[in-house]
Structure formats: structure tokens, C-alpha cells
Amino acid sequence: MKKRWSFIILVMIICLIGGCSHAKEEPLIQDKYRNYYEIFVYSFCDSNGDGIGDLNGVTSKLDYLVDLGIDGIWLTPIMPSDTTHKYNVEDYMAVDSTFGTMEDFDRLMEECNKRGINVILDLVVNHTSTKHPWYLKALDEVKAGKPGKYADYYSFVQNEEEKNSLDDEGGYHSAGIGNYMYEYAFTDNMAALNLENKEVVTEINNIAKYWLDKGVAGFRLDAVRHYCFDQAKSINFLKEFYKYCQTINPEVYMVGEVFSSGSMIETFYETDIDSYFNFMFAKADGRITSNLRGRAGADFVQSLYKWQERISKVKANYIDANFLSNHDTDRYFGVIGKDNIKQKMAASMYLMMPGNSFTYYGEEIGMLGSGHDANKRAPMVWSTESDEEMTTPIPESDNIPTIEKGVKEQEKEKDSLFAFYKKALHIRQQNPEIARGRIEPIELEDKQMGAYTTIYNDSKVIIIHNLGDQTKTITLDTSTYDYSKIQDSLLTGNEKATLKGSEITLPPMSTVILK
Known part of the structure; x- marks a missing residue:
């Protein structure tokens, strides 16, 4: 018995010394659903002091991302290019020297694999650099x-x-x-590029194979609506490209950018690609903004349900790609304002939506930026007390609003925006029904409240948003809706959510998850 306990203690010591905290943290379910984090590499983290973000900088922040609740990374283009954004590619099978080397990329992939993080690359096949x-x-x-x-x-x-x-x-x-x-x-x-040319298609397939063989989980496809003059040909190209990539990795994940109307996004789901970014709910003019400002919880849920039913008719197993802002749009918290309560509630609304979430770097600490594209891609604020690891602004930047607290400062505060994001992202990981289920609205008399169920593998959660500025109590029959407890809550203030029998009390601007 003494030998057994000695062995157990020895194993524990080895784990502590060897850094078991870096062991691979498996997601609850191995599938295409993830909490993604968009990294604009140039501005994220500088590992060598040259003022430019790089792949080693990304690698150094993987534990930060895991702690935040991230298990997927979208890297904006990393291929050689003479711009900061790299969307004009000069060589599809190399790494831009300002970002590092291919060995640095391989190391990043290795470290991501240890932590259960999927990596998707931004693949730009609509066009090349004129230096290609x-x-x-x-x-x-x-x-x-x-x-x-x-x-x-x-x-x-x-x-x-x-x-x-x-x-x-x-x-x-x-x-x-x-x-x-x-x-x-x-x-x-x-x-x-002429994507109707079969030789070009072969070149693109070879590029995709190169990166898939290196272990990337898939691709973010840039500007897909511009691929061909004839939209039907764009759709056919994407269908065939997706099929080809599935021959290399049957579980390949693809998300496309159709920066356009809902009807065009709907049409592009005919390609059978997993996801398209949900521009209908994002940005300054999206449903989240209008419903949040109008305190219209019921309208939000109805809009979400109608969108689900609309897209499901085209692709039953679609995975929505939900976000607030990205590298092309004004940063969301400049849109909604510096109101910490509204910032948190907007995050709660999109992070509790079914599908994959895409958090833009710095969103979790309330970074701002609008106007010129460079302003939207400002240096990640690791600390407001130190410039260590921070990049220099893109030269074209002309207005980068400051924030009071960076990552280092917000990590210490239990009520910070960072803490709220961390909790919301972990709730998504711990409750697979949220991302993977299909919603059914729950009709409530109070239209400032929005409620719905989402079911996955016979397990159900109920999500209720209170977008009002007052505490509200509702009654939901426990037998009808089959719940017994508050599984978790996302609160923007100090008041707690409570459940007494079938009466649920929600503080203003809050979300509860029942199970």
C-alpha cells in the first residue's frame, strides 16, 4: 500500500514539474463546432520586438486563448505579400517572412494540437497579388x-x-x-483569377491539399460571391472544391464570406459548405444591435428562429457562423458605445446563438476602431501599463481610440468584460446543446424577454434573455419545459438570477440557462 501511494505521489510531482497544465484539453465533443477566435496576425502579438505580430507570438498566447474558452483559431492570411493584411498573395505555399518561417507554423500547429485547438486558414482564391x-x-x-x-x-x-x-x-x-x-x-x-479555368482549379486544389496535409482543420474562404461573373459558376466551383477537400479530410470545416444580403447568403448555402458568416445579425445594422437598442427580446428570438428555418430548407445541417465584428467592419463596441452593460449583453446574445462563434481579437477587452481599415486592425492591448508584446500600429492608421484596461488589467477583475466573455465561452463549451441544437421559441407575454429551447442528442437547455432595464419574473411550467435548475447565468450587474418552483427571476440585461 505504501508503494502504491508513493507511486501516485511521484506521478503527481512529475505532472507538476512537467507542466500537465499544457496537456491537450479535449473538447466535450469532437466535431466541427468550435469557439473560434479571429487573429489578424500582424497586430496580435510581437514575439521578437520588431513591432510586427508573428506566428511565435500566436503560439505564446495559446494558453491565454484556452483559458478564455477558445478551441478554434482563424488566422487571417499568413502567406507572403507586400501588405499588412496579406490578402494579395504572392506565394500560396509559404509563410510571410515578417510572420516567421514554415517551421514556426509547424510548431504552432503542434502546440494547438496539444491543446485541442483547431486552426483554419484564410484562403484567398478569388485573386492573387500582381507580384505572384x-x-x-x-x-x-x-x-x-x-x-x-x-x-x-x-x-x-x-x-x-x-x-x-x-x-x-x-x-x-x-x-x-x-x-x-x-x-x-x-x-x-x-x-x-479565372476560376472557370480547370488548370487554375487544379492549382487551388493543390494549395488546399498542402495546408490540409499540414494539419489545418479547414479554411475561411474570402470574398466568395466575387469568384465568377456568373453566380451559378461560383456555387459550382465551391461545391467541387469542398468535395475535393473532403477527399483529403472528411471532417474538413469551411466557412465562407458572403458580405451581402440574407438572400445571397441563403443561395450560397447550396454549395454544401458548412458555414457562412451571419451578417444579418452582426455589425451596426444587424439584428443584435437593433433588438438590443429596442429592448426587443421576443423579436430577437423570432428573427433567429426565422433565419434558422430559412437556411435549414437549403442545408439542413448548416452551422451558423455568428460574430459581432471582424477585420473588415467597425469594431462592435464602438458601434454600441462604451456602455459596459450593453457590451456584455451583446456578447451574451451572439454567444448563446446556435452555431460557431467567431470572436475578433481584442473584442473580449472592448477594443475600438472604425473608419480606415487599419483602425479596425489595431494592436492587441495586452496591457495598458506596458508595451511588451504589443505591435506598432499599421502605418495607415489615423484614429485608434484607447481603452482604459488591457488583458493584464482585466484578468484581475471579476466583473470585467474579459471575465464576462470567459464565462460565456465556457458556458458554450460545457453545454453542447447551445451550439449544436436547433431552437424552438417560447412565447412570453413580456416582449422585452426572449426565450427559446435548444435540443441536442435528447438533451435540452432553455435560454432566456431579459433585454429590459428592470428585474422581471416569469413562470415556466417545469413539467412542460422539463427543467429543474438554473444551469448558469450571464449577469451584467450584481443582482442574481433565481428559480423558485416554476418562477424565474432575471435581473435587468441578463441571460439565464435552464436545464
Whole structure:
């Protein structure tokens, strides 16, 4: 018996010395559902003091992310490029030297795997940099008067009649060779690829295989509605691309960006891709903002339910991609204001929605930024008392509002926005019904209240939001709705939520989870 206890004590000591805290923390369920965190690499964490965020900086913050409740990372483009955002790729199978090396990437993947963190890469296949070898070879062909293989990778025209009718985010620019013009996307240093060309499709498939073989869980697909002039061809390309990636990893996860109307997002779900970002609920003009400002809890739930039913008819097993803001939009807490209560309630609303959550770096500490894109991609504030690990602002930045407390300061405060995010994200992890279930609204007389059930594998939770500015008590029959306790709560003040029999009391601007 003494030997047995000696052995147990020895194992405990070894674990403490060896750092068992870094052991892989398995999610409750191994599937495509995750709490994702978007990292704009340039601005996230500087590991070597050059003022630029890098992959080693990301690796150094993995334990921070796990503690926050994150089990998925979306890395904005890391491939070589002459911009800070890297959306004009010069080489699809390399790492930009300012971010590190491929060995640094491999180490990041290894450390993520230890912690059960899935990594998805931003894959930009709508266009390349005008410095990409494909484009340079295309120019050589055009200059020689023999447009061939690489010229066909792009779209070159010589007169107005040949142009496609592009939207306001693209156009044609002189190639500097006679009358030749090339189609571009967003800015003239981004030459649009011809995704109807089978050789281009093969190139893109090879790129995807390269990164999937390195262990990434999937991709965030940029600007998918711009892929082809004919939308049906864009949808077909995505269908085939997804099928190809599934041959490499049957569990590959993809989320697409359709920065447009709900009807277009709905249409793109025909591609069978897992997720599209839910722009209908995000940003300054989304449902979360309007319902939060209008204290319309019931309207919020009805909107959520109608969206679910609408998309489910196109793709029954879709995974919504919920967010407040990202690198292209004004930071959300500049939209909703510095009101800490509204900040927390907005977070509660989107983090309790079914699907995957996507938290933009710095959102958890209330970072601000609007106007020029560079302002929305400001340095992560690790501390307001020290510049250690912080990056320098992107040169084009012209207005970066300050926040009073960074990560270091907010980690110490139990009522901080960081603490609220941490609790909400862990609630999602501990209650798989929230992300994976389909909602059924619960009708309440008080329209400032929004309530719904969500069921997964015969297990149910009830989520109730009080968007009002007063404490409210409602009655929900325990036998009808099959619950026995307050599983958890998200509170914006000091008052607690209570359950007495079938009477639930919610403080103002709060959320309860019943089970």
C-alpha cells in the first residue's frame, strides 16, 4: 500500500514539474463546432520586438486563448505579400517572412494540437497579388504577343466590349502593355483569377491539399460571391472544391464570406459548405444591435428562429457562423458605445446563438476602431501599463481610440468584460446543446424577454434573455419545459438570477440557462 501511494505521489510531482497544465484539453465533443477566435496576425502579438505580430507570438498566447474558452483559431492570411493584411498573395505555399518561417507554423500547429485547438486558414482564391509568379508569367506571355497558359489564369481584355459587368468592388486596370487590361478585385494590386479555368482549379486544389496535409482543420474562404461573373459558376466551383477537400479530410470545416444580403447568403448555402458568416445579425445594422437598442427580446428570438428555418430548407445541417465584428467592419463596441452593460449583453446574445462563434481579437477587452481599415486592425492591448508584446500600429492608421484596461488589467477583475466573455465561452463549451441544437421559441407575454429551447442528442437547455432595464419574473411550467435548475447565468450587474418552483427571476440585461 505504501508503494502504491508513493507511486501516485511521484506521478503527481512529475505532472507538476512537467507542466500537465499544457496537456491537450479535449473538447466535450469532437466535431466541427468550435469557439473560434479571429487573429489578424500582424497586430496580435510581437514575439521578437520588431513591432510586427508573428506566428511565435500566436503560439505564446495559446494558453491565454484556452483559458478564455477558445478551441478554434482563424488566422487571417499568413502567406507572403507586400501588405499588412496579406490578402494579395504572392506565394500560396509559404509563410510571410515578417510572420516567421514554415517551421514556426509547424510548431504552432503542434502546440494547438496539444491543446485541442483547431486552426483554419484564410484562403484567398478569388485573386492573387500582381507580384505572384502566375501573373508575372501571364504578363510575359501578353508582352510576347502570345497569351497562353498563364494569361488564361486571369482575365485580360483589349477593349470595352470584352469587359464583364463588375460590381463596385472590382474593375479593370491597364496591364501596361498596349491596350491590354486585366480584371482586378478590390484594388488594382489584386488580379482576379479565372476560376472557370480547370488548370487554375487544379492549382487551388493543390494549395488546399498542402495546408490540409499540414494539419489545418479547414479554411475561411474570402470574398466568395466575387469568384465568377456568373453566380451559378461560383456555387459550382465551391461545391467541387469542398468535395475535393473532403477527399483529403472528411471532417474538413469551411466557412465562407458572403458580405451581402440574407438572400445571397441563403443561395450560397447550396454549395454544401458548412458555414457562412451571419451578417444579418452582426455589425451596426444587424439584428443584435437593433433588438438590443429596442429592448426587443421576443423579436430577437423570432428573427433567429426565422433565419434558422430559412437556411435549414437549403442545408439542413448548416452551422451558423455568428460574430459581432471582424477585420473588415467597425469594431462592435464602438458601434454600441462604451456602455459596459450593453457590451456584455451583446456578447451574451451572439454567444448563446446556435452555431460557431467567431470572436475578433481584442473584442473580449472592448477594443475600438472604425473608419480606415487599419483602425479596425489595431494592436492587441495586452496591457495598458506596458508595451511588451504589443505591435506598432499599421502605418495607415489615423484614429485608434484607447481603452482604459488591457488583458493584464482585466484578468484581475471579476466583473470585467474579459471575465464576462470567459464565462460565456465556457458556458458554450460545457453545454453542447447551445451550439449544436436547433431552437424552438417560447412565447412570453413580456416582449422585452426572449426565450427559446435548444435540443441536442435528447438533451435540452432553455435560454432566456431579459433585454429590459428592470428585474422581471416569469413562470415556466417545469413539467412542460422539463427543467429543474438554473444551469448558469450571464449577469451584467450584481443582482442574481433565481428559480423558485416554476418562477424565474432575471435581473435587468441578463441571460439565464435552464436545464
